[in-house]
Amino acid sequence: xxxxxxxxxxxxxxxxxxxxxxxxxxxxxxxxxxxxxxxxxxxxxxxxxxxxxxxxxxxxxxxxxxxxxxxxxxxxxxxxxxxxxxxxxxxxxxxxxxxxxxxxxxxxxxxxxxxxxxxxxxxxxxxxxxxxxxxxxxxxxxxxxxxxxxxxxxxxxxxxxxxxxxxxxxxxxxxxxxxxxxxxxxxxxxxxxxxxxxxxxxxxxxxxxxxxxxxxxxxxxxxxxxxxxxxxxxxxxxxxxxxxxxxxxxxxxxxxxxxxxxxxxxxxxxxxxxxxxxxxxxxxxxxxxxxxxxxxxxxxxxxxxxxxxxxxxxxxxxxxxxxxxxxxxxxxxxxxxxxxxxxxxxxxxxxxxxxxxxxxxxxxxxxxxxxxxxxxxxxxxxxxxxxxxxxxxxxxxxxxxxxxx
Amino acid sequence: xxxxxxxxxxxxxxxxxxxxxxxxxxxxxxxxxxxxxxxxxxxxxxxxxxxxxxxxxxxxxxxxxxxxxxxxxxxxxxxxxxxxxxxxxxxxxxxxxxxxxxxxxxxxxxxxxxxxxxxxxxxxxxxxxxxxxxxxxxxxxxxxxxxxxxxxxxxxxxxxxxxxxxxxxxxxxxxxxxxxxxxxxxxxxxxxxxxxxxxxxxxxxxxxxxxxxxxxxxxxxxxxx
Ligand SMILES: Nc1ncnc2c1ncn2[C@@H]1O[C@H](COP(=O)(O)OP(=O)(O)O)[C@@H](O)[C@H]1O
Ligand SMILES: [Mg+2]
Numbered sequence: 001x002x003x004x005x006x007x008x009x010x011x012x013x014x015x016x017x018x019x020x021x022x023x024x025x026x027x028x029x030x031x032x033x034x035x036x037x038x039x040x041x042x043x044x045x046x047x048x049x050x051x052x053x054x055x056x057x058x059x060x061x062x063x064x065x066x067x068x069x070x071x072x073x074x075x076x077x078x079x080x081x082x083x084x085x086x087x088x089x090x091x092x093x094x095x096x097x098x099x100x101x102x103x104x105x106x107x108x109x110x111x112x113x114x115x116x117x118x119x120x121x122x123x124x125x126x127x128x129x130x131x132x133x134x135x136x137x138x139x140x141x142x143x144x145x146x147x148x149x150x151x152x153x154x155x156x157x158x159x160x161x162x163x164x165x166x167x168x169x170x171x172x173x174x175x176x177x178x179x180x181x182x183x184x185x186x187x188x189x190x191x192x193x194x195x196x197x198x199x200x201x202x203x204x205x206x207x208x209x210x211x212x213x214x215x216x217x218x219x220x221x222x223x224x225x226x227x228x229x230x231x232x233x234x235x236x237x238x239x240x241x242x243x244x245x246x247x248x249x250x251x252x253x254x255x256x257x258x259x260x261x262x263x264x265x266x267x268x269x270x271x272x273x274x275x276x277x278x279x280x281x282x283x284x285x286x287x288x289x290x291x292x293x294x295x296x297x298x299x300x301x302x303x304x305x306x307x308x309x310x311x312x313x314x315x316x317x318x319x320x321x322x323x324x325x326x327x328x329x330x331x332x333x334x335x336x337x338x339x340x341x342x343x344x345x346x347x348x349x350x351x352x353x354x355x356x357x358x359x360x361x362x363x364x365x366x367x368x369x370x371x372x373x374x375x376x377x378x379x380x381x382x383x384x385x386x387x388x389x390x391x392x393x394x395x396x397x398x399x400x401x402x403x404x405x
Numbered sequence: 406x407x408x409x410x411x412x413x414x415x416x417x418x419x420x421x422x423x424x425x426x427x428x429x430x431x432x433x434x435x436x437x438x439x440x441x442x443x444x445x446x447x448x449x450x451x452x453x454x455x456x457x458x459x460x461x462x463x464x465x466x467x468x469x470x471x472x473x474x475x476x477x478x479x480x481x482x483x484x485x486x487x488x489x490x491x492x493x494x495x496x497x498x499x500x501x502x503x504x505x506x507x508x509x510x511x512x513x514x515x516x517x518x519x520x521x522x523x524x525x526x527x528x529x530x531x532x533x534x535x536x537x538x539x540x541x542x543x544x545x546x547x548x549x550x551x552x553x554x555x556x557x558x559x560x561x562x563x564x565x566x567x568x569x570x571x572x573x574x575x576x577x578x579x580x581x582x583x584x585x586x587x588x589x590x591x592x593x594x595x596x597x598x599x600x601x602x603x604x605x606x607x608x609x610x611x612x613x614x615x616x617x618x619x620x621x622x623x624x625x626x627x628x629x630x
Contacts, residue, residue, distance in 0.1 A: 012504060298499070301461055303488040399461040
């Protein structure tokens, strides 16, 4: 009956209650959309990195992650490969030779990471093969061909068919160099990656660097990206101390840190929204109490305990909060679903976004954290906001309440 | 047998800093089963006295005893309980909870006592039928006339079988015929259930019904017979 009383009380002043519920709905929609956008952007940054070259798990000789020295190669790739092949959750892997070197055209030169890859393996691990804007991707493990980005091609003033010279240190300290013909030009969402990464066939890289049969990295894609940590730990155990098996979490600590920071920011944003809502609720409930002072006096006179009157007012606010939350979530998810189908086109900001490694189209993604925060914070805030008005109500002496007309 | 007694009851209100001496020392004993009317002109202190006797307000001076116990030594929660179990109230107007139907208004007091839904519904319906207001059961206060509302209020006041019902000018907003009906109802309750009634009124019609008539003037009892 208390619930029924509270429910009917809410609808006595429909307009006021709807305004409060509406403000809760708007608040909930705002946090859902903000979260979806922000969280979507961070996830996109992460997945872009994963898809470009980070993959889910990397295996190197110990120390390669911190020092990409030509000498830090895996000397027995076949043995490691067998272990990786037999590891559960591993879906794809690709062998890579990686070194820092200089790429020169007749006009200019640029310091770059030279990736020696096996195209058929690499296609399953990285999106570069799908990011070709001109020409073609590499198609063999050998041959003097190179794929580089549009930005780099512009800097070096080369195009498809032109020749460039690659140069890098060999393990002995001498300089290895070779001439490559540009066969493909790519463009990704990350301008930083584009400026600094080129791809050549793995055998050609081994020849140029004088490390026949050796590689620097296994890039692994797991069945689900959430399994990266399981796989990296298992591999580390099997491979032993001479190797490092790292999940993307360890390879991209800044992005992971950013995700953590974002989660904290989310709490702050939600608390700010909650703070804004609490004043609306205090105000509305105070008005509701003042309007009903006489009636509250009658409730006191017929023997309703203060604690019951107090809870009645809290329940009213709770219902308002819960209704606002439910409809806010429905509308928020609805709007989000509409946006999700096409993504949000931020092409105007593409230039600045690409320096963060984000594409021009953001796909919103609602975080579970936000959902949990919404359904706990908002109803809680409604109840907290009603406490002061409810206290006001029960501080009245019944007679002064009844007199109040 | 004495049920309510007050000694040297005084009430001073502060009206924007100006003290208003509404009751100036009332000594009064009410016995069980009485049908007492406190009469007096407007502003004489009737409502104030009723509120003090009914534990709705605190006196400035003096004591009220209910069944020999001092009322104002009790905690707020105990007073709530007392009003719920031992007292019933009928005010001049605005007695009912607007969002509840007549039936629910009557059930409400029983709900506060923790009486199970089925039982309280039956009792409320039975009482409404006895008193001829069964057809009002599902009406909200704003769909009822003043007289109908007051009848529902009377039923609510007696539904928990109180010892005392306080009725502050219950007929003031009613025409004389409706007022008469309401008084019949209360008289019947008084005789059937031995419920003590204490009225305030400056209405002739009410005074004529009184078994005991107290006249209040300027905060003092002038006549008791
Ligand atoms: N809350 C209050 N504040 C100030 N003065 C009051 C208050 N309540 C009653 N009074 C004054 O006390 C006197 C008695 O009032 P009341 O008990 O309502 O008389 P009655 O019910 O006989 O008309 C009146 O002069 C009234 O103005
Ligand atoms: Mg009065």
